[in-house]
Amino acid sequence: MIKENYFNIICIILLLSVPFLGLILDEPYYITLATKVVILAIAGAGLNLVLGYGGFVSFGHAAFFGIGGYVSGILASHALNYYPIIEWPFIIEGTTQMLIILPLAMLISGGFAFLIGMLCLRTSGVYFIMITLAFAQMVYYFAISWPAYGGEDGLSVYLRNNFPGLNTMDGFSFFSICFVLLIFVLFIISRIVNSNFGLALQSAKQNPERVAAVGIEPIKVQLIAFVISGAITGLAGALYTDLNRFVSPSVLSWHTSGEIMVFVILGGTARLFGPLVGAALFIILEQFLGGITENWQFWLGFILIIVVLFAKGGIIGMIAKERRNG
Template structure:
């Protein structure tokens, strides 16, 4: 446990110190790279909430990531073209304000996660994996064929959305926004995992019969966890759209779901900070191996295979032991 807290603190310090150093020596690319790691980390934290704490193996979290992205993209599209989003029953226009788009992304992702969860949680095991995958694929094909918003080509944001009082086009300022959001998300997830709901969820993952016997309803616990999980991943999707100033159906693709899962596994399933470590590791691998060969996915595959077969529990499992790793 001590080792784990040390690792947590080290991660947060490095994630703050590295971009500050990059800012100091004027390397904006490295700042953006760190911001990317942070956005991936938030997406992973979202999935980890369902996967690690609830034991719900969702292979469809790209649905929420993509939805978050498209909320930002579509709202900005209407703001850019000065067209209303809808006129009836009440008029809604587009917006380029970050807080508004984030809030919309969170609310819509929660609603979507409730809908997907309510249907998917009727099934278990492989069926659950497949049905979550199918929902994400459905949205993937839907966005591809939805020509109003760019279809296969996606949508571009000409200028990054605004945040009151900050210049978001400045990499270090946008990094600061994402870093603060990461801290808030970590704090919320940590608090929930210690709350009575979080404890009941963990107990339900380990033994459903017992948790039923003490009067809890596993379905409700899982559904709530799935909704929270979707909301966090949706927020990450919105940040990803802000970061790239571009959204495309790729955000909904099943490879995205797989990659979000990879962040969780590389770091360590079921630990609050696991996905942060995983996302940093992923970015490191992408950056170093990607420089070695354009076929770096082979090495990523090999590393992933090694982690799954031999180093269960991911980075956290290797360094901090397996005492709190998922059963």
């Protein structure tokens, strides 16, 4: 067993080594894979805040991932086609500026999280799982049946959005943006979970009656966490559109919700780096087992069962000691 902080640093070094290896070996595909891991880790980090620290199993995070993705896709496609989003009562143009798109994606998916959370957080357990799933499916079918942005076929964006001073079409530059955002997100989450708010959130997970009895409204705490969570997952969605230069309703489907959940559980719930480890393992399995057999997900399921049955705290729980401060 090693200390969790050391383990986290090793994770960062391993993650960074992949795109550098890609540069040296001139294998841009490695860089793309590493970028994918980083983006999915951000999505998982968002979910981890409610699932891990808050104890709410959201099966609807695809909604926020997809909404973030569509915000990015819609804004960019309007800008690239020189066609304003609305013309009346005032003109709103699209944009290809990441510095506008990313905060906007977070704002809009956070807003949706607020609406969905307000309705869902009155329930718990299986009901919460089902109602979040239902909302995500509503968004999914809405995207399918909305022809303006490609409907079922999805929406192509032929250029990545811009970032001042960087050529985002260069894989390594784009990786760097995503990586910095991941570190930033993890830093924010670590501050939140160790703050007064984090203490209340983790307490409400275990004993909401007690939390109410000391004068704190548990639902308010959980709703705020849900909004932050949705915004972070939305950020990941926006980056994912940029990575693929394409967004389709499939990012909104329940498979996506399930996959984000798998990252968190595989890596370790309520562990800061859990989603990163989970996402990395997922992509590694997809690449290597996927090359050997079409049914690689059987082995993913197998590993997931082993982790859930025998490793409390996921992969990180097996390897690293939990950091406690008090």
